[in-house]
Amino acid sequence: MSKRAAENDDGPLKAGHRPDPMHMDMDVDTAGAGSDKEMGEFEDEFEDEFESEDEIFEAGVDGRPDAEREADMDLDTPAPAGAGGGTASGPSAFIVGRSKLEPGQTLAPDPSTYHMLHNLSTPWPCLSFDIIPDALGDNRKVYPATMYTVSGTQAEGARSHENALMVMKFAGLSRMDRGGGGDSDSDDDDDDADEDADPILESKSIPLASTTNRIRAHQTPAAGLTTxxxxxxxxTMTESSHVYIHDITPHLASFDTPGVIVSDKQNRPLSTIRAHKAEGYALDWSPLSPAGRLATGDNDGLIYITSRTDGGGWVTDTRPLTGHTGSVEEIQWSPSEDKVFSSASSDGTIRIWDVRSKSRKAMITMQISNADVNVMSWSRQRSNLLASGDDDGVWGVWDLRSWKPNAADKPTPVASFDYHKEQITSVEWHPTDDSIVAVAAGDNTVTLWDLAVELDDEESKDTAGVQDVPPQLLFVHYHEQAKEVHWHPQIPGTLVATGQEFSIFKTISV
Known part of the structure; x- marks a missing residue:
């Protein structure tokens, strides 16, 4: 049984199982941790309730009532700060995701470290989601913000019939109310910015008979044509082993076009891929194949390629790509070559494939870890760079130019970080900055990293008291059961993460 299919009452979650809920009362008093700096409580000023045609969600400016609110922490290079922390040079520095809370200690988010922060709950937790590019423009800096996403649910075993593919529109996403204190970042001080806007969530649900393990979106000309x-x-890759392809164009149109009604026929999949005999978690669309080319990998180590035909139908090559000796955990297509992709596996390897190969074998195989390699991200800015994360909590960056076929030696990473002490569940390069990476991990955190940071000798002295905190670590965002994180490609610096709930945020660090 795959580590991600571990049996429990709540159903499978990425990297094994759904952790026990963390019980943390959100008080402002953190003095018990030896802090010399009290941290203010993040107030829920709006107490909003969002209603949609299909579902009712609970969310607020930070997404939860005070009694349930969790912690979001900033770690500014070089000195970490936040709840329960001493000074950067003191032995009692509190590090979110690493330090343990003592009885009576609590954490609260620091609103001064965010431009925007919203948490929201869905009827069932979502393991995977994707952000839908929209027609609202690139490089958007106006608040309140709007975005579109798609996700799949994980209903409890006995209620699996309630699972759905959810198409969602988030609107009215306001920036943080700084109490008239102003904002030092003029880019976000737009005349249209409105801290008092009420967030709005709309959703359309497409019934699914199984839990969603991985979901990815692809925008393409209609019927596979170039115009x-x-x-x-x-x-959508599901627990049932089937992969479903849906056209959600009418669902998205229904949010913004009065009178558009989605029919039952439009909820049906365009195609169902039944090639896999085991469930899987690896799925990705080729960004350079406009008609649509999909790679899917399963727990048996098999990879299948599905392509759109000239007539608009779908065909799956029944000859699998073989070579992995463990489950295929992640697939990423090359951003620069439309028939090349990479795969990561629980066998500790990353493999590079060319779908044109008659051998059906990988071009390059690299043993990069002694643990399961859970996730990968191929840089869109520098296609020779690939980031990966493993089950031991280590994530690193690899230069593919140094990878050679049949190489006997283990490659040396460009950068490697052993900061997280739980499995890495997601990693993604910033869409426009080739040095910024977002990482989610099983320690309930999403971390932001700047690989361009290097400390001089004087700065190194200032951080000497903080053990095992790399200077490249920019920010730590607390997110319960963090599973997947994505940058929004059109709203600079904005991230969306999923786990026990969704979190939409933009920090002052990026």
């Missing part, structure tokens, strides 16, 4: 109106396709 014509764009359509948004979604591929």
């Amino acid at each position: 014509g109106p764009a359509t948004t396709l979604v591929a």
